[in-house]
Amino acid sequence: MREFDRLLITSALPYANGPLHIGHLAGAYLSADIYARFMRMMEKDVLFVCGSDENGAAITIRAKKDRVEPQKIVDTYHTLFKDTFEQMGLSFDVYHRTSSALHHETAQEFFMDLFKKGEFIEQESEQFFDATANQFLADRYVMGQCPNCDYEEAYGDQCENCGSSLNATDLIHPKSTISGNIPQLKKTTHWYLPLDKYESWLKEWINNGTVDGTELHRPEDWKNHVLGQCKSWIEGGLNPRSMTRDLNWGVDVPSEINGSEGKKLYVWLDAPIGYISATKKWAEENEKEWEPYWKDDKTKLVHFIGKDNIVFHCIIFPAILKAHGDYILPENVPANQFMNLEGRKISTSKNYAVWVHEYLKDFPDRQDELRYYMIKSMPEQKDSEFTWKGFQDANNNELVNNLANFVNRVIVLTNKYYDGIIPEFDMDMEFESAGEDGLPGFHDGELLALFDLLHELSDHIRAYNFREALKVVMAISSRGNQLLQFNEPWKLVKDEENEDKVKTIMNLACQHVAALRIACRPFLPFTSDKLSELLGLPAIEEKDEFLLMQDNLAEGFPIMEAGHKIGKAFHLFSRLDDKAIEGQLSKLKEMSFEDFKKPTANTSAKKETKSAVAFNDFTKLDIRTATILTAEKVKKADKLLKLELDLGTEKRTVVSGIAEHYSTDEVVGKQVSMITNLEPRKIRGVLSQGMILMAEDNEGKLCFVSPEKPWTNGASIR
RNA sequence: GGCGUGGUAGCUCAGCUGGUUAGAGCGCAGGAUUCAUAAUCCUGAGGUCGGGAGUUCAAGUCUCCCUCACGCUACCA
Numbered sequence: 001m002r003e004f005d006r007l008l009i010t011s012a013l014p015y016a017n018g019p020l021h022i023g024h025l026a027g028a029y030l031s032a033d034i035y036a037r038f039m040r041m042m043e044k045d046v047l048f049v050c051g052s053d054e055n056g057a058a059i060t061i062r063a064k065k066d067r068v069e070p071q072k073i074v075d076t077y078h079t080l081f082k083d084t085f086e087q088m089g090l091s092f093d094v095y096h097r098t099s100s101a102l103h104h105e106t107a108q109e110f111f112m113d114l115f116k117k118g119e120f121i122e123q124e125s126e127q128f129f130d131a132t133a134n135q136f137l138a139d140r141y142v143m144g145q146c147p148n149c150d151y152e153e154a155y156g157d158q159c160e161n162c163g164s165s166l167n168a169t170d171l172i173h174p175k176s177t178i179s180g181n182i183p184q185l186k187k188t189t190h191w192y193l194p195l196d197k198y199e200s201w202l203k204e205w206i207n208n209g210t211v212d213g214t215e216l217h218r219p220e221d222w223k224n225h226v227l228g229q230c231k232s233w234i235e236g237g238l239n240p241r242s243m244t245r246d247l248n249w250g251v252d253v254p255s256e257i258n259g260s261e262g263k264k265l266y267v268w269l270d271a272p273i274g275y276i277s278a279t280k281k282w283a284e285e286n287e288k289e290w291e292p293y294w295k296d297d298k299t300k301l302v303h304f305i306g307k308d309n310i311v312f313h314c315i316i317f318p319a320i321l322k323a324h325g326d327y328i329l330p331e332n333v334p335a336n337q338f339m340n341l342e343g344r345k346i347s348t349s350k351n352y353a354v355w356v357h358e359y360l361k362d363f364p365d366r367q368d369e370l371r372y373y374m375i376k377s378m379p380e381q382k383d384s385e386f387t388w389k390g391f392q393d394a395n396n397n398e399l400v401n402n403l404a405n406f407v408n409r410v411i412v413l414t415n416k417y418y419d420g421i422i423p424e425f426d427m428d429m430e431f432e433s434a435g436e437d438g439l440p441g442f443h444d445g446e447l448l449a450l451f452d453l454l455h456e457l458s459d460h461i462r463a464y465n466f467r468e469a470l471k472v473v474m475a476i477s478s479r480g481n482q483l484l485q486f487n488e489p490w491k492l493v494k495d496e497e498n499e500d501k502v503k504t505i506m507n508l509a510c511q512h513v514a515a516l517r518i519a520c521r522p523f524l525p526f527t528s529d530k531l532s533e534l535l536g537l538p539a540i541e542e543k544d545e546f547l548l549m550q551d552n553l554a555e556g557f558p559i560m561e562a563g564h565k566i567g568k569a570f571h572l573f574s575r576l577d578d579k580a581i582e583g584q585l586s587k588l589k590e591m592s593f594e595d596f597k598k599p600t601a602n603t604s605a606k607k608e609t610k611s612a613v614a615f616n617d618f619t620k621l622d623i624r625t626a627t628i629l630t631a632e633k634v635k636k637a638d639k640l641l642k643l644e645l646d647l648g649t650e651k652r653t654v655v656s657g658i659a660e661h662y663s664t665d666e667v668v669g670k671q672v673s674m675i676t677n678l679e680p681r682k683i684r685g686v687l688s689q690g691m692i693l694m695a696e697d698n699e700g701k702l703c704f705v706s707p708e709k710p711w712t713n714g715a716s717i718r
Numbered sequence: 719g720g721c722g723u724g725g726u727a728g729c730u731c732a733g734c735u736g737g738u739u740a741g742a743g744c745g746c747a748g749g750a751u752u753c754a755u756a757a758u759c760c761u762g763a764g765g766u767c768g769g770g771a772g773u774u775c776a777a778g779u780c781u782c783c784c785u786c787a788c789g790c791u792a793c794c795a
Contacts, residue, residue: 220734225723229790232722236791307723307789337723338788345788376743377731382724383788390730390744397744401757409754416753467731471743478758485759490752571755637719639794657794683794694795702795 002215002331005298006045009036010275011090012305013053013098016077017062020084021353022386023306023346026339026374031466032304033090034375037522038461041546047293049278050085051096051103052078053271055250055264070249074099084357088367089525091542094285096278098251098270103277107251107265110273110324111191111243115257119323120191121240124259128174128183143175188246189259193268195238198319202238205329206230206314211322217331221463223381226335229310241316243269272317300331307337334464337379341386342588351591354386354584362584368524369395369573375470375523388581395576403477404572407516409484410509411534411569417493420536422510423503424562431505432486434479444556446483446508450476450515451553457519458546466523473520480512507562510535514559518545527572535560536567622677623693623717625707626652631664634686641667642686645674648714652676655688661702673705673717 011032014024029050036048054074063070078097085095096103114120175182195202204210206227209217219227243266244253250264264270276294283290293299303313313333321327339346346353359370373394377384414420425443433441435449453476460469487505492498517531521540532539537560549559626645634640639657641664654674658667673693680689694702707715 223723225789228722230722232790236721311790340788381731385730387729393729393744400755405754405757409758411754413753465732468742474743481758484753485751488751488753490754493753569754573755575755634793637793655794659794691795 002217002300003298004300004331005296006293006300007036007039007047008279008293008299008301009039009046009048010301010303011048011050011092012303012309013051013271013274014077014081015056015058016052016054016074016081016097017058018348019077019080020356021346021348022341022356022359022370022374023339023353025088025356025370026378026384026386027306027336028304029085029088029090030371030374031334031336031378031380031464032302034466034469034522035302035304035461035464037091037525037542038458038546040542041518041521041540041544042458043544043547046093047279047282048091048093049096049275049282050090050092051094051098051274051278052081053267053274054078054097054099055247055270056267057247057249060247060249071099080357084360087360088356089371091525094278094282096274096281098274098277100277100281102281102284103274104251106277106280107270107273108254110276110320111265111269112254112256114193114243114320114323115191115254117323117325119193120243121194122189122191124187124189127186127188129186129188130181130183187259188263190242190244190263191253192240192242193316193319193323194240195315195319196240198322199234199238201322202315202319203234205318206234211329216329222332223334223464225307225337225381226310226314226333229307230314233311233315238315241268242266268312268316269320272313272320294328295326297328299328301328303330303333305333305335307335310335332464337381337383339374339377339379339384339386342388342585343385352588353591354588363580365526368526369399369576371524372399372470375466378467380465380467388584392576392578392581395573398474399573400575402474402481403516406477406480406484407513407531407534407572408569410480410506410513411566413489414506414510414566415569417489417502417506420566420568422560422562422564422566423507425504425507425558426500429501429504431501432483434482434486443504443508447511447553447556447558449479450511451550453479454515454519454546454550454553458550461522470523473516473523476512476516476519480509480516483509483512507558510566511559515549518549518559521545530570530572534567534569534572536565619718620677621675623673624648624676625671625711625713625715625717626674626676627671627713628667628669631667633659633664634683640683643667643692645672645690646713647674647676648712652689653687654690654692655683655686656692656694658692658694658702670704671706671710671713673707 009032012028014020032048032050036046040046052074054077059070059073063073066073074097078099082095085092098107201211205216207219209215209219244263245266246262247264247266248262251270253260253263253265255261276290279290279293282288294301305313310333313330313335318329321329341352341354344352360367363369370391373391374386376394376398377386377390414422417423427443430440430442433439433446433449435441453472457469457472460466460472483505487501489502489505492502492505513531514535514537517528517535517537518540520531521528521542529539552559624647626647628643629646629651630644632642634642634655637659639659641656641659641662643654643656645652645654652674675691675693676689678689678691680687693705695705
């Protein structure tokens, strides 16, 4: 096992085009926070960084739609993120942003370094440029004649007829699929990172955890789904990845590089360097060095992310870091899976989510309740489920009934019997152990059992098993409850000769509360503060508290001294009634319903209108009514249906990309609109003689355009 | 379609390199108890381990086929 001097913990940078929802929290933030807080309490040198990802095309699109400047969008969400994280108790040491000057400089410097080292493959290519749309065209937005088989409608990246993969510039008679115009060739330079060149070391690193024979991590410590995904990518063969794009919102490619004009760094390079610039920001503000955290191999780098980000953090970013040469590689990337909500996928675009900032408004001062339930159902190994009923149950049955109640009984009894002074204990006093071995209990033995539980907890956290770790916190509380229940101090206290026994038991019960104050800290920081107050102790600073507690217990010393005066009792958690839960459930329904109504209003604004065409051009199209007679799935294609249609005078076969929207059964018998005079085209080996007209909404959902009432087949539409 | 991960009690999930009667928490049923937010504690019921075939003395755990969910990717608009 490697020994580390310091820990650098990162959480995925949230993208600044929508608010945070519970899935974000469960995926990459709570797990990182638990890990960071715990490690701090183990006296580790921890740096926990995060920030907003504020560059990229989606933000400009969003800005255009809202008719504001992109900066306005990112400012809004950056502020919201920062605020939400802070309120939820996320303990970032720094929360930065990629629109900052510092980030731009950092990313450019990094790019420049790779450039100078000659790591990039610089490709000045002639790429098609659509003058009407004023943009470069990605290969798949260009169509033309295939140079290999002369097929007329080949795409710029691949010809579907002969299957050969192409470059758009290979096409004969190219045209833009955006405007239909003939695109012009324009020179553009992009810089590619040759991932294929790194394949052998990446393979060694992923499979064995070694680079040049030096062990950097143990692959068996990585999660299955993370390793699986990485291996799948490497086995599939790696290709050079463009590190730049023709974009207009982001970090400029350094101007000293020829051909950099109008180019921006692509997200692969931009976003992860956000971790580095955040570290620099922290160093600046705290008068510290940033470099040891990134360049010293005594640093353990851990990325907390969601499963959609695995390849990015396990292949591409490491490749970038290694190409630079000075940087360390991540020791682990404990990616979480996804959290569903009431049986459905969470969706920002469909407005189906529990938004964290709204939760904070609806349930003020209940951050830990949400944290508890999210950790309890964290998608560590597979997708998990958030239900409001589950949230209520966890709160009422576990937090209130078990944890808060145990603490309350101890505080109340200690105040009642000893005026709030923690009583002395008698080492030799025998009582009922909370353990299951049936042997009598002694004070030191019970402390040792507590030590064991805490040890178990720390093992789970180190292995990124946060759900299990959280269970141990509850186990401490349960053990405390057992201790009271088995010994019934409220009965013993009635007889004076039991005085020492009651004192010993109550002292021990207080030790359990004191242990909870520290043990719950990584998960429930607000509760930890409340426990400090109840116990009359200062709030935990997260310096070395867990370690000290463990050391004390191992030596047989109690966590809190007898004679200490504790505080007055109050409730840690309170019940959630059905009303609050039902309110949230109906809110969810309304949200998704409103969204259902919305597209009509939105779509027209969002979709750009096309330029005017001559009436003659329109009449060139022969659009007719037709009824679908049969439908079957096209093999080896998820989205295609092969349809047979009745056009009145003839039957036609059409291949249509609607399989994800309609089943073969529901499609048969439908009357639809169809363009009949498109040149026939072979798709997946089937000749398609026409095209079905579909209406598409904001989210890409499709529906047929059908006559308002049953009509003659083959009727002309105009 | 390809690749990857997962499908274990009503619910949420553990089960490492195959080995005695498959585990936990919550829920449920019965009992004990009253210091405590009618909380707690004890006991119990509940599973043909997605389906099928195979390897083995022995499979939730290995192999193959099928199926469902999710992710990446391809194909389509």
